[in-house]
Amino acid sequence: MAAAIAAVLIVGVMDARADGAPQPKTQAAIVRDAVDQFVLPRIDTFKMRTHELASAVPGACKPDAQPAALAAAQSAFVETVRAWAPLDFVRFGPSARNHRLERVLFWPDPRATAERQLSALLAARKPELLEPGALATQSVAVQGLTALEVLLFSEKQPLGRGDDEAARYRCGMADAIAAALDTVAGEIQSGWMGDDGYRAKILNPGPDNRLYRDTSESAREIAKALVVGFDLVRDRIALPELHAVSRDPPRRARLPFERSRATGVFVVATVDALKDLYGICAFATRVGPDKTWMTNFLTAGWDGLATESRRLDEVRAGEIASKDHLHVVRKLRFDITSIRQIVVRELAANAGIILGFNELDGD
Amino acid sequence: MPASSWASTSSMAIDRRRFVACALIALTAPRAVLAAEARAAGHESADVVYAAAARRVGHGYAVLLVSGDGRILREIPLTARAHDIAIDRVRRRAVACARRPGYFALCFGLDGHAEPEVFAPPQDRHFYGHGAFSPDGRLIYMTEHDVETGEGVIGVYDTDKSFSRIGEFPSYGIGPHEAILLSDGKTLVAANGGFGSDPATGRESIDVAGMEPNMSFIDVETGALKAQHGLPTGINLLSIRHLAADASGAVWFGGQWQGAVEDAPELIGRARIDRPIALIEPGGPAGDALRGYIGSVAVSADGRLLAASAPRAGCVVYADTETGRIVHEVALKDACGLADSGPRAFAISSGHGVVKVEGSADGAAALETRFPSTEFDNHLRRV
Numbered sequence: 001m002a003a004a005i006a007a008v009l010i011v012g013v014m015d016a017r018a019d020g021a022p023q024p025k026t027q028a029a030i031v032r033d034a035v036d037q038f039v040l041p042r043i044d045t046f047k048m049r050t051h052e053l054a055s056a057v058p059g060a061c062k063p064d065a066q067p068a069a070l071a072a073a074q075s076a077f078v079e080t081v082r083a084w085a086p087l088d089f090v091r092f093g094p095s096a097r098n099h100r101l102e103r104v105l106f107w108p109d110p111r112a113t114a115e116r117q118l119s120a121l122l123a124a125r126k127p128e129l130l131e132p133g134a135l136a137t138q139s140v141a142v143q144g145l146t147a148l149e150v151l152l153f154s155e156k157q158p159l160g161r162g163d164d165e166a167a168r169y170r171c172g173m174a175d176a177i178a179a180a181l182d183t184v185a186g187e188i189q190s191g192w193m194g195d196d197g198y199r200a201k202i203l204n205p206g207p208d209n210r211l212y213r214d215t216s217e218s219a220r221e222i223a224k225a226l227v228v229g230f231d232l233v234r235d236r237i238a239l240p241e242l243h244a245v246s247r248d249p250p251r252r253a254r255l256p257f258e259r260s261r262a263t264g265v266f267v268v269a270t271v272d273a274l275k276d277l278y279g280i281c282a283f284a285t286r287v288g289p290d291k292t293w294m295t296n297f298l299t300a301g302w303d304g305l306a307t308e309s310r311r312l313d314e315v316r317a318g319e320i321a322s323k324d325h326l327h328v329v330r331k332l333r334f335d336i337t338s339i340r341q342i343v344v345r346e347l348a349a350n351a352g353i354i355l356g357f358n359e360l361d362g363d
Numbered sequence: 364m365p366a367s368s369w370a371s372t373s374s375m376a377i378d379r380r381r382f383v384a385c386a387l388i389a390l391t392a393p394r395a396v397l398a399a400e401a402r403a404a405g406h407e408s409a410d411v412v413y414a415a416a417a418r419r420v421g422h423g424y425a426v427l428l429v430s431g432d433g434r435i436l437r438e439i440p441l442t443a444r445a446h447d448i449a450i451d452r453v454r455r456r457a458v459a460c461a462r463r464p465g466y467f468a469l470c471f472g473l474d475g476h477a478e479p480e481v482f483a484p485p486q487d488r489h490f491y492g493h494g495a496f497s498p499d500g501r502l503i504y505m506t507e508h509d510v511e512t513g514e515g516v517i518g519v520y521d522t523d524k525s526f527s528r529i530g531e532f533p534s535y536g537i538g539p540h541e542a543i544l545l546s547d548g549k550t551l552v553a554a555n556g557g558f559g560s561d562p563a564t565g566r567e568s569i570d571v572a573g574m575e576p577n578m579s580f581i582d583v584e585t586g587a588l589k590a591q592h593g594l595p596t597g598i599n600l601l602s603i604r605h606l607a608a609d610a611s612g613a614v615w616f617g618g619q620w621q622g623a624v625e626d627a628p629e630l631i632g633r634a635r636i637d638r639p640i641a642l643i644e645p646g647g648p649a650g651d652a653l654r655g656y657i658g659s660v661a662v663s664a665d666g667r668l669l670a671a672s673a674p675r676a677g678c679v680v681y682a683d684t685e686t687g688r689i690v691h692e693v694a695l696k697d698a699c700g701l702a703d704s705g706p707r708a709f710a711i712s713s714g715h716g717v718v719k720v721e722g723s724a725d726g727a728a729a730l731e732t733r734f735p736s737t738e739f740d741n742h743l744r745r746v
Binding site: 092097099102106108109110111113139140141232235236239240243253358359362363 | 572
C-alpha cells in the first residue's frame with residue numbers, strides 16, 4: 001500500500017508543477033486520468049440526462065399536458081444529445097457490448113431505416129412492445145435517440161396531441177424508447193464499476209489481463225478513442241457537408257439531429273470533449289523541441305474547431321454553398337485532419353504511444 | 364507544417380475525375396526511370412519481388428514494388444490510399460485497388476513497359492479495395508457497392524478495352540470485400556462482410572447490428588450463385604473479409620469482429636463449396652487475444668500452411684490447413700500484409716515499414732528488412 005501511495009505521489013509530481021504549467025504524463029497516468037476525469041464523469045452525466053428524459057417524456061403525454069411539457073421533453077432530449085456526444089467516440093468497454101452504441105445512436109442512417117422501422121411499429125400497434133424491456137428485442141434502429149427524435153419533434157403529429165389510439169400508442173412508444181435509453185445508460189455505467197468492471201480491467205494491465213497485457217495497450221486504447229473522435233467529426237459532419245454543397249446544384253447534407261435542431265449542439269459537444277481529452281492526455285506537452293511551430297499551430301487549430309463548430313448551425317441555415325458556408329466546413333475539415341495527423345504521428349508517438357498504420361485504420 | 368491548403372479540395376467522393384487526371388500526371392514522369400531501375404535491379408527475373416500499397420511519410424500514398432532484401436524497385440505515387448494489388452501473372456500486370464470507399468483502380472505493367480491505365484467505377488458505385496483477374500487476364504472482377512440499394516456487386520471490366528465495364532453480377536450479400544477466383548477459373552468466392560458504408564460518411568459502418576456476413580461461391584460465366592455459407596446469429600458480427608484457398612480447395616477467411624473485443628469469437632475459418640463454415644480449432648490465440656481483427660490471410664506455396672495477420676495484436680499466426688490448428692505465432696508490430704514466399708514460407712509487411720521473410724513454421728531463420736519512411740498498407744503480393 002505504501003508503495004502504491006508513493007507511486008501515486010510520484011505520478012502527481014510528474015503531472016503538475018508548482019507554476020501550473022502542464023507536464024508530460026506517464027502512460028499509466030494518461031489512462032487513469034482519462035478514465036477517472038473524462039469517461040466516468042461523462043457517463044454519470046449521460047445517465048442523469050437519460051433519467052431526466054425518461055421522466056420528461058411521459059409528461060408530454062398526460063391528458064392535460066400543456067405545450068410546455070412537450071418543450072421540456074424536447075429540451076431533455078437535446079441535453080441527452082449533448083451528454084452523449086463525448087461518449088460516442090469511446091468505442092470500447094461496456095458501450096461496445098450488446099450493440100449499445102447503436103442502441104443509443106443509430107447513425108449513419110442513409111436510408112432512413114430508423115424512421116421506416118418506427119413507422120412499421122406504429123402501424124402494427126403491438127401492445128406487448130410497450131412493456132418494460134420489450135423494445136430491446138427489436139431492431140437497434142428503433143431503440144434510441146434517432147427514433148425518439150422522430151416522435152418528439154414531429155411537426156405533423158406533435159407528441160401528446162390527440163387522444164385516439166394511434167396518438168396514445170405514439171406516446172407509449174416514446175415512453176418505451178426513453179426508458180430503453182435510460183436502461184442502456186445504466187448498463188454502460190454499471191459495466192465500468194466493481195472489481196470485475198471495465199475500470200479495473202483498463203487500469204490494471206498485466207499478463208493475466210486478456211484485454212490489456214501492459215500499459216502501452218491501455219494507453220493506445222485511450223489515444224485511439226481520441227482519433228476515433230477526430231474521424232467521426234470528419235466523416236459524419238465535414239465530409240457529408242462538403243460532398244453535398246459541392247454537387248451541382250449544391251444540396252443539403254443530412255446530418256445527425258437536424259430534426260431537433262441539435263446538430264450544432266452535438267458537434268460542439270464533441271469538439272469540446274475532444275479538446276478536454278486531449279488536455280487530460282497532456283499531449284500538448286509532447287511537441288518535440290525541433291517542431292515548436294506545432295504549439296501555435298495546434299492552439300490555432302483547436303480555436304478554429306471551437307469557432308467552426310459554433311458557426312455550423314448558422315451557416316447551414318443560410319444560403320447553401322455560400323462563401324461563409326464553404327469556409328466554415330472546409331476549415332472544420334482542415335483543422336480536424338491536421339490535429340489528428342499531429343496527434344498520431346508526433347504527440348502520441350512522443351509519449352511512446354505508437355498507433356500503427358494498419359492497427360489504427362485497417363480494412 | 365501540413366502542406367495541404369484547407370480551402371483546396373472537396374471530398375474524395377466528388378473528386379473522381381480530378382483524381383484520375385492527377386494520377387496520370389503523377390505517373391508520367393517517373394515511369395521510365397523506375398522501369399530502368401527495376402531492370403537494373405534484376406527485377407524481371409527475380410522471384411522475390413513484392414507489391415504493396417503504402418504511405419510514404421512526407422510523400423503521400425504510393426504503390427511499391429520491393430525486393431525481399433530491402434530495395435524499393437519502383438514507386439508509383441498515388442493521390443489517395445490504395446488497398447490490395449491484384450496480380451495478372453499471365454500478362455505481367457497488376458491493378459492497385461483504391462480502398463473503401465474507392466473511386467479508382469490503377470493498372471501498371473510489372474516490368475515497367477506498359478502504359479499505366481486508370482479506371483473508375485460507375486457514378487453510383489464504389490470499390491471495396493479488392494479485385495481478381497480471370498485466368499487469362501482478359502477480365503478483372505472488382506468488389507463494389509451499389510450506393511443506392513446498399514447491395515454488393517461484382518463489377519466486370521474488360522482489360523483489353525481500356526478496362527471498360529462490361530457487366531456486373533450480385534455478390535449475394537452486403538459489403539463484399541475480397542473476392543478470389545478458385546483454381547477452376549470459373550468460381551469466384553466473395554467475402555461479403557455484412558455491412559456497407561455510405562460514401563457521404565466516409566468509412567463509417569451502416570447497421571452493424573443487422574450484419575449477415577457470408578461467403579458466396581459464384582459462377583462467373585452466368586453470375587449465378589452456386590453456394591452460400593453464412594455464420595450463426597450469435598457470431599453475426601464477425602465480418603468475413605479476406606480470403607485464401609488452400610491446396611485441397613478449401614477457402615479460408617480472416618474476419619473482423621465488429622463487437623466488443625472481449626466478446627470476439629475465433630476469427631479464422633474455412634468453407635468449401637459443399638461444406639459450411641467451420642471456425643478454426645480452439646487452442647491458439649483466441650479472438651480477443653488477436654484483438655478482434657485479422658488484416659489479411661495467405662496460404663503457403665505448398666498449400667499446407669495458412670498465415671493470418673493480426674495487426675492490433677502485433678502478430679501473425681500460422682495454421683495447419685489439414686488439422687485446422689494454430690501451429691506457430693510470430694510477433695511483429697502492426698503486421699498486416701502477407702504473401703507466400705516459398706513452399707512453407709511467408710513474407711510479412713508492417714505499418715512500421717518492415718518486411719519480414721519468415722522461413723516457416725519449423726523455426727528457420729527470418730530475414731527482416733526495414734524500409735525507411737514507409738508504412739505498408741493491408742496487403743502484400745508476391746509478383
